[in-house]
Amino acid sequence: MAAFIYPEVRVAITFQSFRTLLGNMVAAAQGACPALLDLNVGSAGRAMLEAVAGLGLWFQFIMLQILSRTRLATSIGPDVDSFVQDFGLARLPGTVATGLVTFTSFTPASQSATITVGATVRTASGIVFDVVEDSTNAAWSASAGGYIRPAGTAAITIAVQCASAGTLGNVAVGAICLLGSAISGIDTVTNTTALTNGSDGESDAALRVRFVSYINSRSRATVTAIEDAVTDVSAGLLYQVCENVDTSGAPLPGNVVVYVDDGSGDVADTLINTVYAAVEDVRPAAVSIQVVRPAIIRPAITMAVTVGGTVDLTTVQATISTSVAAYLNSLAIGAAASYSRFIQIAYAASTDVTNVTGVTLAGGTSDLPATPGTAYRAGTVSFG
Incomplete structure (x- = not known):
């Protein structure tokens, strides 16, 4: 039994097997004819009825396809995307794994080293990670466009991100062990902590759940609306919304603090700014918003x-x-x-x-x- 619900209307369709379809047609044909019909296997009448029953199965299949695509709960893949896009919602893409790696020199006193943004490191299985800018790192040099290991310093730890989005970038401690290309003054590289914050693209089930939250939060200045705005930014974001307090936890009526993390404990400024812009779109009048990193x-x-x-x-x-x-x-x-x-x-x-x-x-x-x-x-x- 398949059902499709419109406002004030419920359409129910009972689907039948080939045997049931054929049996019903044989009974109807015999009941409408005063003389006995030859509908035995191999007869011309039986063949025509079987052909029509086959078409009936095909029509049932087409009806099932239509029903499954016209309801979000039964749609899959591209049909889910096309359904939610009509309401201004889109599937969240996967996120890249980020973390810290340590570059080490065996002879640090002999020379310094510069590790530029875009330099690559990789795992033994070939997963590539790119060095990215982190202006808060003491080793960062804007003029050099990278990180500088001074002479006499054996190692520096800097930020990298996986070249590909998804959970394939989640690697164990020590998995990043190879330089993608030779770097003068650097001999080895390793990650002392596991990278775990990469995520695959949003699944059909997750998108269906978020669609409900999205619809329920439209035109509402509520905590749910703020939370939905955060989840719309990127898959896998961790957040907490606290009302009527400031970032120290002291009472501050009319203020909302949104704490955001991507699982790494070191959220980039660009992500903080993007979340702030998303929350600002649903902020009610006379309410102040702060989007900050949590205390790690x-x-x-x-x-x-x-x-x-x-x-x-x-x-x-x-x-x-x-x-x-x-x-x-x-x-x-x-x-x-x-x-x-x-x-x-x-x-x-x-x-x-x-x-x-x-x-x-x-x-x-x-x-x-x-x-x-x-x-x-x-x-x-x-x-x-």
Whole structure:
């Protein structure tokens, strides 16, 4: 049974199998004829009825295709896009993974090095990352158009982003290990933290959910409208909206603070500006808006892991570090960090993990509290 609902009208269609269609036609034909018809298999009458039944199945299929494309709930792929575009909404594209890598020289005293924007590094599997501008980095030089490692400094840590959007840019600690091209004064490169904030394009299911929020927030100066404006900017954004306070948490009637993060803990100025412009479009009169980065806390985590069998302990530790980073980087702004989750992550890393002891989170053995405007992000994981 397929149904399509219009305002005040409900159209219901009962679909039939080939056998049912044929049986109904045989009964109708025989009932309308005073003489006995030859409708046995192989007869001319049977062949004509079977041909018509086949056309009936084809017409049913066409009707199903029409019904599935005229309702967002049953549309897929391009049909979802065309449906929401009629309302001014578009599918969000995938986002690129971003993070920090460390460039090191074996002979730092002999010469300095300049790493220009656009220089590439990559993983052993060939995933490419580009060096990007970060004017807040102490090593950044606008005149050089890149980052400078001074003579005598062995290593500098700078920002990179994956050359391709999607989750393929989410890589484990140490995965970025090759220079894309030779850089004078640089010998090695590595990432000391996992990259986890790359995301694929918005799925059909996610777009359907966002469409409901989008429609419900039109022409409304509400928190939902502000939140929808943020989610329209980019897939995978983490945010928190706080009313009637300033960025310090002190009371400020009529002010709205929007905390935004992309999972990296280091949001670019361009993203902050884009979110502000989107929120400004739905801001009610006499209300002030602030779009800021959350306060980032990168808690240190320690644990001792014992493994059995022939599994490599280093590989298990790398898996744990990556999973810990993914968990922390996915936490909502203002959410608590669970102490027991890290024990669970350690055991889930491999079936050969036999014991996990000495687990501490930021030096303690309790959850980190939920604090408005604060986000917990990946820090260091040490194995005793």
